[in-house]
Amino acid sequence: MKKDDSTEEKILAAARKVFTAKGMAGARMQDIADEAGINKALLHYYFRNKEQLFENIFKKLSQGFWQQISQVFDSEEALFKKIESFCSMYIEKVIHNPYIPLFIMHELNQRPVNFVKKMFNDNPPNPNRLVMQIQAEVKAGNIRPIAPQQLIMNMISMCVLPFIGKPMFMSVMNVDEKTFNDLMQKRKTEVPEFIINSIKK
Template sequence: MEKNDNTQERILSSARKVFMLKGMAGARMQDIADEAGINKAMLHYYFRSKEILFEMIFEQSLAQFFPRITGIIDAEIPFFEKIENFCGAYLAMLQQNPYLPLFVLNEVNQQPDYFKEKFWKNKDSLFLKFAELVDTEVTSGNIKPVKPAHLFINMISMCIFPFIGKPMFMMSSGMDELQFRYFIEQRKTEVAKFIIGSIKK
């Protein structure tokens, strides 16, 4: 009765790996079975269809992608520290899930409607909270009069994009794996520094 858990877990783990790398359309049930070292029929025994299995993985991924870093934004610390903490934490998470962004964004672009339903469970939009925060800081004259939407996208872009463009960037810059790792390590402080440098008075 614990084979169950074991196998189910192995399937989910393998499915995550394959879906992340190949996407819904590119993933093959056989590949997932092979990766898990089991018979393909098992996939359908535990999860009725490819679509259902995919949804499991996608929802997990979605939950991870939207950081529960809301804590950082709500914390009783100065605005600049919030930015520093957010960028550091988000980059660290992405470092451990490097394929997450391209996977999620790809599938969201593929089925925006389906995503719309799942997404709005997450009622406390990170963006809206951030925008509120920025407006407050602008009004109190603590930072330059920046537009929250742009600042938000700028921050998110600079955190996420390096992982999406990794192979392309590595080739055009000549970096190897180790150097890229170090590059991301630097960004954990550099991104916040860059942002703050631009908005501080």
């Protein structure tokens, strides 16, 4: 039997879908059971309770979320190239998983501050390499002076927020689904261009 067909995998896929769409508080075990094509009792057989099922999903998602970021942050690429790689990779990823960032941020805001740290206790993401790279480019006079933290926040913000605010943007800008998707596709090159134009000398 393929791994994806196992009951456990079906539950995890269903739970991921329901939790990311409705959040922990809004999700019902019944919804997850229905989505997985099984009954509620089986959920408790595989995962003792709702909390454990949630944590399983949440930990996996948030670690994956940052693992991919860290890979780019730590790569050997030059700064401008790295900015391009990050934005296109990241926007592409979020196009295919539009609910994940809002889900993670909503759930993190419900929990104590050190919950994030606990989540990454084995492998905490850290942007040090990118920070030092930015500082070096500033020092070398290749880009204008800017605080690395601010630049990194700007980059992540522009990649992620349009998806989190999709319903609002669609309504306010009066665009349909297709037009919105086109705009997002274009952002894969627009955002890095915007950033590089701002920091280059």
